[in-house]
Amino acid sequence: MSSYDLTGRKALVTGGAQGLGAGIAEALAAAGAAVVIGDVQEEAGRAGAEALQKSGATAGFVRLDVTDEEDWEAAVAMCVEELGGLDIVVNNAGVEISGLIGDLDPHDVRRMLDVNVVGVALGLKHAFRTMRPGGPSGRGGAIVNVSSVAATIAFPGIGGYAATKSAVDRLTRVAALESGKLGYGVRVNCVYPGLVPTAMGMQLAQDMQDLGLWPSAEAAVGEVVGRTPLGRLGEVADMADAVVFLASDAARFITGAGLPVDGGMGM
Template identity: 35%
Template structure:
C-alpha cells in the first residue's frame, strides 16, 4: 500500500473526481478526511468508504469560509493525529462571460476554486510540516491554459490555481512538502452529465465533445485519481511545482465544443 497510515484531506469529495480520489487513496491505505459543502453526498460517500474498510470521516465544509477550513483542519488532527496529504478539489462554475458574470458569482467561483485552495493550504501546511513533509495536489483544469467562451470566472480561478501551485512549491520545498497541480479535461462526472442534459440536443453535444478526444473517449474519475495517487506517492518524490495535464492529448486539438457556445 503506497499510502499506508497517511492522512489525506480531500475537498469536494462527495462525488465526481473528489470521490474517486478518496476511493483510490483509501484502497492504498490512506485515512480519509472527506470535506464537502453537500452534507448528503459527503456522508453517503464516507459511509461507502467505511463499508469498504477505509478509515474515513466527513466534515461539512465550505472551503471559502476561513473558520470552516480551520475547523476542518482541527477535526483532522483530533481524529487522525495529523495531516500528510491535501487534495484541493472543491470547485464550482458559472457559464458566463465577464460582462454577464455578476460580482456575487465572480466572488463565489474565485472563493471556492482559488481562495478555498489557498485557505486549505495555509492551514494544512504547518500540520504537514509537523509530520516531516507530505504533498498537496491542486485540481486545476485545462481551462487554465486553453478555454472556451463564457467561462470567465472559472478559467480565471483555474489559471490562478496553477500559478499558486508553482509559487507554493517554492515556499514548501524547504519543508519537504511537494505541491503540484493536476489538470483534467472533460471527465465523466455527475456535473458533466447535468451539463449535457441542459443542452437542447444532449446527444449531439456529447458527439461533438467526443470529436475533440484523440482517444475516442472522455476521461474517467479513475484517470484523474490515479494521476493524483502518483503525485502524492514516493514515486514522485522529486516532482514539485508541476502542472500535469490528464486530458488524453485533447488540449492539443480542442478548438471549442460547439454545443456549448
C-alpha cells in the same frame, strides 16, 4: 511495496462527497490511506465516509466550507486528532458557472473566485501550517490541487471558470516554490482534468446548449471528444489515479508541476 502504496498516510479531500472528489477519496483509500472527506454536503459526505469504512478503510467526514477560515482550522485539527496526522491534502472543491463574457454576472464570477481560488489558497495555507516542521503533523507531505483543462485551452462559455482554474495553476507553482525555499518538505502539484461525465460535467454540456453555443448538449460533448486525441471523455478513475500518483512516493521528486489528465485535449 509499490511506490503507489499510501499505507499509513492521512489524507483530506475537499469536495469529497460526490463526483470527482468522491472518486479521489475512494482511490486514496484503496491505496491504503486514511481519508477524511470535507464537504458542505453533510448527508452525502457522511454516507461516503461510511461506504469507505465498510470497504475496510479508515475514513471520516468533516463539514468544510473551503471559503471559511474557521472551517479549515477545525477540519485540519480534526484530521490530526482523529487520524494522528495529515500527510495529503487534495484541494478538489470547486464550482463552475457558465456564461458568455458579454453577459457576465459579477456575482457568479465572485462565487467562483471565492470557492475555486480563495478555497484553494486557504487549503494551501492550512496544509502548510500543519505539515511543515513544528506544525501539528510536522512531517511534510503532498498537496494536489485540482485545476482543469480549462486552464490550458480556450473554450467558449467558461471564461470566468477558466480564469479561476488558471489561478489554481499559478497558486500551485508559487506554493511549491515557497515550500522548497522555506524547507517545509511539502510537495505541491496540480492536475488538469478533462471533461468527465459527472453531474457537474454534464451540466456544463447542457449549459453550452442553453447559451446557444451548440445545438445540443450531445453536440457539445461531441466537440470535446473531437478535440481529444484519445477519442473519449475522461473517467473519474483516470483523474483519481493521477492524484494518487502525485500524492505517492512515485512522485517524490515532482513539485510545482501541472499534470494534464485530458486525453491530449490541452496539448
